[in-house]
Amino acid sequence: MTLIDSIKTRRSIRRYSDKEVTDSLLNELLDLSARTQTMGNLQLYSVVVTRDKEMKQKLAPAHFNQPMVTGAPVMLTICADWNRTTRWCQERNAQPGYDNLLSFLNAASDALLYAQTFCNLAEERGLGVCYLGTTLYNPDAIIDTLKLPRLVMPIATLTVGWPDEQPALNDRLPLASFLHKETYRDYSVKDINLYYNLKESLIENQEFVRINKKENLAQVYTDCRYTSTDNEAISKTLLAALCRQGFLD
Amino acid sequence: MTLIDSIKTRRSIRRYSDKEVTDSLLNELLDLSARTQTMGNLQLYSVVVTRDKEMKQKLAPAHFNQPMVTGAPVMLTICADWNRTTRWCQERNAQPGYDNLLSFLNAASDALLYAQTFCNLAEERGLGVCYLGTTLYNPDAIIDTLKLPRLVMPIATLTVGWPDEQPALNDRLPLASFLHKETYRDYSVKDINLYYNLKESLIENQEFVRINKKENLAQVYTDCRYTSTDNEAISKTLLAALCRQGFLD
Numbered sequence: 001m002t003l004i005d006s007i008k009t010r011r012s013i014r015r016y017s018d019k020e021v022t023d024s025l026l027n028e029l030l031d032l033s034a035r036t037q038t039m040g041n042l043q044l045y046s047v048v049v050t051r052d053k054e055m056k057q058k059l060a061p062a063h064f065n066q067p068m069v070t071g072a073p074v075m076l077t078i079c080a081d082w083n084r085t086t087r088w089c090q091e092r093n094a095q096p097g098y099d100n101l102l103s104f105l106n107a108a109s110d111a112l113l114y115a116q117t118f119c120n121l122a123e124e125r126g127l128g129v130c131y132l133g134t135t136l137y138n139p140d141a142i143i144d145t146l147k148l149p150r151l152v153m154p155i156a157t158l159t160v161g162w163p164d165e166q167p168a169l170n171d172r173l174p175l176a177s178f179l180h181k182e183t184y185r186d187y188s189v190k191d192i193n194l195y196y197n198l199k200e201s202l203i204e205n206q207e208f209v210r211i212n213k214k215e216n217l218a219q220v221y222t223d224c225r226y227t228s229t230d231n232e233a234i235s236k237t238l239l240a241a242l243c244r245q246g247f248l249d
Numbered sequence: 250m251t252l253i254d255s256i257k258t259r260r261s262i263r264r265y266s267d268k269e270v271t272d273s274l275l276n277e278l279l280d281l282s283a284r285t286q287t288m289g290n291l292q293l294y295s296v297v298v299t300r301d302k303e304m305k306q307k308l309a310p311a312h313f314n315q316p317m318v319t320g321a322p323v324m325l326t327i328c329a330d331w332n333r334t335t336r337w338c339q340e341r342n343a344q345p346g347y348d349n350l351l352s353f354l355n356a357a358s359d360a361l362l363y364a365q366t367f368c369n370l371a372e373e374r375g376l377g378v379c380y381l382g383t384t385l386y387n388p389d390a391i392i393d394t395l396k397l398p399r400l401v402m403p404i405a406t407l408t409v410g411w412p413d414e415q416p417a418l419n420d421r422l423p424l425a426s427f428l429h430k431e432t433y434r435d436y437s438v439k440d441i442n443l444y445y446n447l448k449e450s451l452i453e454n455q456e457f458v459r460i461n462k463k464e465n466l467a468q469v470y471t472d473c474r475y476t477s478t479d480n481e482a483i484s485k486t487l488l489a490a491l492c493r494q495g496f497l498d
Contacts, residue, residue, distance in 0.1 A: 040474055121256065
């Protein structure tokens with residue numbers, strides 16, 4: 001199986017079989033993923049592996065108790081990490097200056113690129129993975145549980161295991177909707193209707209609208225899933241966590 | 250070729266042959282990359298394709314005139330994009346609230362995961378790619394040149410083409426250096442020496458130290474490549490650009 005084949009039928013997997021994910025396989029994939037592009041070849045990330053049942057239970061509330069946290073054999077918390085590089089510099093009588101917004105974003109980029117190569121490799125091998133979108137929602141609980149020091153910030157969490165489900169493929173927007181040639185061409189009403197028509201017409205999405213008693217799918221997003229009030233509140237928590245971890249001193 | 254094979258020998262490619270990267274191939278890869286995981290299936294990214302010579306010349310200064318900008322057949326600027334989703338919400342009488350830090354980071358994540366799947370796919374196909382680490386350094390020039398509207402922020406730039414070089418493989422840190430089991434284990438002096446020993450012993454890195462008249466490699470990073478002064482100054486520019494694009498109102 002090549003990536004080009006596996007990506008065509010990829011879906012996020014939230015239910016896993018009892019089959020073990022061996023350390024040997026996991027470490028092989030985590031090691032290979034490190035071939036991913038990285039800023040100045042510094043590898044500004046760390047991975048915390050959670051296999052212990054108690055640790056999963058401690059992390060679960062930070063992820064709103066989504067069942068795959070305790071149900072997955074392995075959880076990976078992928079962190080933006082300037083701590084290791086900073087420790088290296090300090091040992092070498094070099095003056096590190098990586099406690100700022102740019103450095104945070106550079107490390108977060110490194111961490112996310114690494115995470116995605118890991119996903120692509122794991123899925124090509126037949127493993128199932130799922131990103132938990134909640135990592136940035138409750139960073140403090142994750143920082144405390146995983147004992148993350150200053151200049152380490154959790155960025156992405158993955159659950160990993162052998163698939164025990166085969167959910168339907170999700171829809172995606174057509175290429176034309178996110179592709180711009182030479183300059184950004186803003187969207188007309190006609191464009192929006194054309195690009196979102198398929199998504200809005202899907203039976204499962206119409207069902208979401210009905211259950212949530214909304215007029216349409218966009219309102220399910222703005223009023224239920226990702227509300228302005230939540231986004232503003234979480235942004236404040238996030239800013240505080242970035243300060244706590246030393247990136248906005 | 251599978252990803253597991255191509256990743257083992259991957260290197261960033263900065264020199265490209267004259268062979269065309271056809272729209273057909275490029276679009277196939279850009280479309281397939283959209284199977285990548287995305288928050289709430291919203292695909293919070295856009296891709297601006299640059300093929301036009303004049304446009305490359307306009308973008309070049311923002312990327313410190315690195316020669317691959319004008320030398321590559323294709324440049325991709327991958328953007329965090331809440332504009333499209335916001336336009337959709339507005340057309341549907343839904344109240345979007347995505348002008349905040351959390352929303353920016355969610356869209357930046359989507360953009361980076363998308364970018365990395367594109368790289369994995371392109372490299373599996375034999376194409377060469379290179380991230381330009383400069384996208385966050387001069388966002389204003391990129392925003393102006395590509396005419397990016399509010400709620401669209403450039404996050405990553407890739408040059409793409411058929412390889413015309415085969416540089417040596419870069420070193421990477423050993424897995425043990427970035428892998429933590431259950432909790433983060435901070436680094437002792439012994440750990441640091443162990444993990445950075447290979448990197449410091451490489452002839453090309455010793456040459457960097459000599460050329461830059463530094464005591465060691467860490468000082469090349471802190472005093473020449475990524476200085477505190479630059480990082481602080483660029484962080485300010487970046488913060489201003491995030492305000493300008495409406496993410497920190």
